[in-house]
Amino acid sequence: MISISSVKKIFSTKNGKVTAVDDINLVINRGEIFGVIGYSGAGKSTLIRMLNGLETPTSGSVVVADREVSKIKGSELRQARREIGMIFQHFNLLWSRTVRENIAFPLEIAGVPKSERERKVNELIKLVGLEGRGDSYPSQLSGGQKQRVGIARALANDPKVLLCDEATSALDPQTTDAILDLLVDINKRLGLTIVLITHEMHVIRKICHRVAVMEAGHIVEMGPVLDVFKSPEQPITKRFVQQVTEPEESKETIEHLLEQYPDGQLVKLTFVGESAEQPVIANLIRQFNIGVNLVQGKVSQTQNGPYGTLFVHLTGASEEVNKAVEYLKEQKVSSEVITNA
Amino acid sequence: MLEQWLPNVNWENIWEATIETLYMTSISVVATFILGILLGLLLFLTAKGNLWENKMVYTVVGAFVNIFRSIPFIILIVLLIPFTKALVGTMIGENAALPALIIGAAPFYARMVEIALREIDKGVIEAAKAMGAKTSTIIWKVLLSESMPALVSGITVTAIALVGYTAMAGVIGAGGLGNLAYLDGFQRSREDVVLVATVVILLIVFVIQFVGDFFTNKLDKR
Ligand SMILES: Nc1ncnc2c1ncn2[C@@H]1O[C@H](COP(=O)(O)OP(=O)(O)OP(=O)(O)O)[C@@H](O)[C@H]1O
Ligand SMILES: [Mg+2]
Numbered sequence: 001m002i003s004i005s006s007v008k009k010i011f012s013t014k015n016g017k018v019t020a021v022d023d024i025n026l027v028i029n030r031g032e033i034f035g036v037i038g039y040s041g042a043g044k045s046t047l048i049r050m051l052n053g054l055e056t057p058t059s060g061s062v063v064v065a066d067r068e069v070s071k072i073k074g075s076e077l078r079q080a081r082r083e084i085g086m087i088f089q090h091f092n093l094l095w096s097r098t099v100r101e102n103i104a105f106p107l108e109i110a111g112v113p114k115s116e117r118e119r120k121v122n123e124l125i126k127l128v129g130l131e132g133r134g135d136s137y138p139s140q141l142s143g144g145q146k147q148r149v150g151i152a153r154a155l156a157n158d159p160k161v162l163l164c165d166e167a168t169s170a171l172d173p174q175t176t177d178a179i180l181d182l183l184v185d186i187n188k189r190l191g192l193t194i195v196l197i198t199h200e201m202h203v204i205r206k207i208c209h210r211v212a213v214m215e216a217g218h219i220v221e222m223g224p225v226l227d228v229f230k231s232p233e234q235p236i237t238k239r240f241v242q243q244v245t246e247p248e249e250s251k252e253t254i255e256h257l258l259e260q261y262p263d264g265q266l267v268k269l270t271f272v273g274e275s276a277e278q279p280v281i282a283n284l285i286r287q288f289n290i291g292v293n294l295v296q297g298k299v300s301q302t303q304n305g306p307y308g309t310l311f312v313h314l315t316g317a318s319e320e321v322n323k324a325v326e327y328l329k330e331q332k333v334s335s336e337v338i339t340n341a
Numbered sequence: 342m343l344e345q346w347l348p349n350v351n352w353e354n355i356w357e358a359t360i361e362t363l364y365m366t367s368i369s370v371v372a373t374f375i376l377g378i379l380l381g382l383l384l385f386l387t388a389k390g391n392l393w394e395n396k397m398v399y400t401v402v403g404a405f406v407n408i409f410r411s412i413p414f415i416i417l418i419v420l421l422i423p424f425t426k427a428l429v430g431t432m433i434g435e436n437a438a439l440p441a442l443i444i445g446a447a448p449f450y451a452r453m454v455e456i457a458l459r460e461i462d463k464g465v466i467e468a469a470k471a472m473g474a475k476t477s478t479i480i481w482k483v484l485l486s487e488s489m490p491a492l493v494s495g496i497t498v499t500a501i502a503l504v505g506y507t508a509m510a511g512v513i514g515a516g517g518l519g520n521l522a523y524l525d526g527f528q529r530s531r532e533d534v535v536l537v538a539t540v541v542i543l544l545i546v547f548v549i550q551f552v553g554d555f556f557t558n559k560l561d562k563r
Contacts (some may be wrong), residue, residue: 052471081473091469095563096486103484106472137562153472 001163002028002051006320007060007070009046020046021057028195028210033187033303035204035225036197036238038214044197047214048163051195052084053077065160068217071331077314079278085154089149089166091146093138099149100134106156124152128182145338151182155190162186164196168203178206184303190200201243205229213237226304230334245298245309254295254338264315265325266295267339273305280331281312288324290316311338330336349531354521359541362517364505365435366545369442370500377499378492380406381454381517382480388455392466392476393461406448413447414506419511438515442506450499457491490561497553501546508542516543 009021020043028034034219040080050062053069062070063312067080076158093102103124107117125134130146138146147167154162164183182206185195198204199215204211206227213236221228221237229245231239254266269280292312299308314321328335343350367390380402386392387399412420418441425440426432463483464492469483485492511519 054467054471078473078475081471084471086468086471088464090462090464090466092462092464092485094465096489096560105469108482109469109472109474109478139563157472256447 001030001065002026002195003063004047004050005061007047007050007057007062009043009050009055009302010058010328019217021050023060026212026222028193030193031191032204032210033184033189033194033196033208035208035211036214037199037201037204037211038197039199039236042214043217044214045165048165048197050088051161051163051291052081059186082106082157083159084161084163085157085159086163086165087147087154087167089148089169091138091143091147091150091170093146093153095138098137099130099141102138103152103156104150106153107178107334108242110157117295118229118243120156121152124155127155128152140180142175143171144178146177147171147179148182151179151186155186155192158190159192159196162191164194166198167196169198169200176203183207201240202242203323205244205300205307207303209303213240224304225302226272226307227247229302229307230270244300245307258338264291264313266311266313267283267328268336268338269312270334270336271299271306271308271310273307273336280328280333284324284327288316288320290320290324291316346532348535349529349533349547350537354525355541356535357516358516358518358538359545361435362382362504362511362519362542365438365442365515365517366500366503369439369446369503369507370496372439372443373446373450373499373503374496375485376443377450377455377496378485379449380451381458382484384451384455385458385484386480388459392479406451409444409448412445414441415509416446417441418510420456421453433514433516435516438507438510438517441510442503445506446499446503449502450495453495454488454492457488457495460491461487490557490563493560494553494557497549497557500549500553504545504549505544531553 004024004026006017006083007021009022009259011018011020024044024047036044036047037235046055050057051069053072053230057070060070061068064080065083069077069080069155070180072080094105097105100121103121104117107120112120112195121134127132127150130145130148131146132153133141136150141149150167164328168179171179180203183194186192194206196203202306209227210223211228212219213228213234214220214234221232228237229241232241284290292314295311297308297310299306299310315325325335325337353500370513383402384399384406387394387395387402409417421441421444422432425437428440429437466479466483469479474483507515507517508519508522511517511521514520516556518541522535522538526530526538
């Protein structure tokens with residue numbers, strides 16, 4: 001659906017040249033939810049803006065839905081843009097128009113006749129769950145509702161691709177989840193390809209099928225979300241993965257625990273996919289004569305299965321503990337002994 | 342009763358002068374609105390980082406606007422005498438005042454338009470672009486629609502300034518309440534005529550302010 005080849009974007013500023021995107025190659029499949037994560041200034045917005053021609057690459061080519069967006073201009077580009085919806089961090093609604101009129105705007109641009117516009121707007125209002133708010137002005141809506149209008153507007157011309165630039169960054173966690181659920185729902189129902197950029201791993205974890213990690217204009221790591229969670233290679237990726245798997249306090253807790261229980265062993269178990277559903281801990285207690293102390297754990301759902309980590313503290317005769325550790329290593333969970341007492 | 346207090350006031354003359362003032366004001370407000378929006382749009386669109394970025398055009402239009410905005414109105418009228426004569430054929434009467442009124446007010450309003458347009462969130466313009474909007478659609482449905490309250494409040498201020506300008510123009514022969522107050526009132530020492538002319542001008546200003554505020558508030562959905 002989308003193919004980006006050898007794309008580079010260099011901005012010339014007063015203080016010299018800034019390479020925002022540096023030689024990126026990427027293929028995004030039809031119906032996929034693809035996430036791009038990176039810190040501020042990594043070049044994420046520049047990359048996504050090249051997908052609908054808001055930015056033109058300095059070199060390389062961008063093809064979206066069989067159209068070479070990086071080459072076309074004028075009416076051909078405008079036509080292509082109607083097949084690519086976009087939602088924004090700050091919603092970018094027209095405040096002089098009601099919800100209904102905002103959603104109708106892209107239809108007006110596409111020259112859709114009035115009666116057809118009304119039908120479509122009603123349908124979209126229902127799809128994004130804004131029934132009864134059609135005649136409100138954006139200033140009368142909450143952030144989450146505004147983003148729903150943004151989504152409805154982006155979907156008005158039945159696009160093939162939806163681009164989301166930090167679409168949930170201005171929203172609170174609950175509203176973020178509701179908007180993400182809506183995006184997954186749309187992806188499933190309409191088979192829409194979604195490209196989403198964010199700096200929150202939570203967003204990637206919750207809805208993306210594949211993820212690319214961006215740093216200083218490069219993609220440093222890419223793959224199915226679960227794989228990246230399982231074995232992050234780059235330090236930056238590891239930091240992002242920690243955002244969702246290891247709660248802030250776990251480091252302190254572990255240190256505290258090590259002090260408190262000088263004996264036994266502390267083991268970090270990482271569950272991925274189906275292994276998260278195995279009764280590993282139950283078997284451990286049943287088969288070995290040891291004490292199992294759950295220190296800290298978190299299992300979360302991703303689009304391709306559950307993922308999580310669990311810290312356990314094993315106590316008892318050292319021989320038995322060692323056997324238990326061996327047992328854990330044989331299981332489909334990956335285990336890592338944090339320290340020996 | 343009124344005759345006692347205002348012995349010299351000829352109500353027919355007052356009425357006639359009021360009509361003349363209203364005529365000059367309304368024609369020049371409409372022309373200023375259109376011309377100011379055109380100039381303001383041109384300034385906005387050719388500014389750095391905008392749709393028609395063009396340093397040449399921006400500098401030339403900007404200089405024109407700044408020069409005409411800075412010349413005191415009374416001097417502008419004098420400067421424009423040859424131009425007015427060529428255009429209208431006379432220096433006397435309401436129509437003779439129009440070129441100076443419009444040329445004096447349009448640049449003033451154009452700057453207000455430019456500021457109003459700059460207040461629009463860039464993201465909204467970008468969203469329209471991302472939807473595949475043509476520049477003309479962006480101008481009508483984003484730029485002008487979104488800035489309408491500011492455009493209306495700006496034209497209100499400009500219209501009030503124009504009422505003042507018509508009075509000044511009246512002094513040098515353009516007719517209207519200014520002319521009446523000066524020739525019929527001041528020069529013949531009839532204070533009551535000056536007073537009535539002033540009160541009528543004030544009434545006109547109040548009505549313009551009221552109507553302007555009403556529409557500004559009605560349009561403002563922010
Ligand atoms: N129009 C521009 N002119 C000059 N430099 C730019 C422009 N747009 C972006 N840049 C530069 O390109 C780099 C990447 O910017 P970009 O906005 O793509 O980052 P980002 O990953 O989206 O960051 P954020 O998370 O803060 O939105 C930055 O160094 C930025 O300063
Ligand atoms: Mg960005």
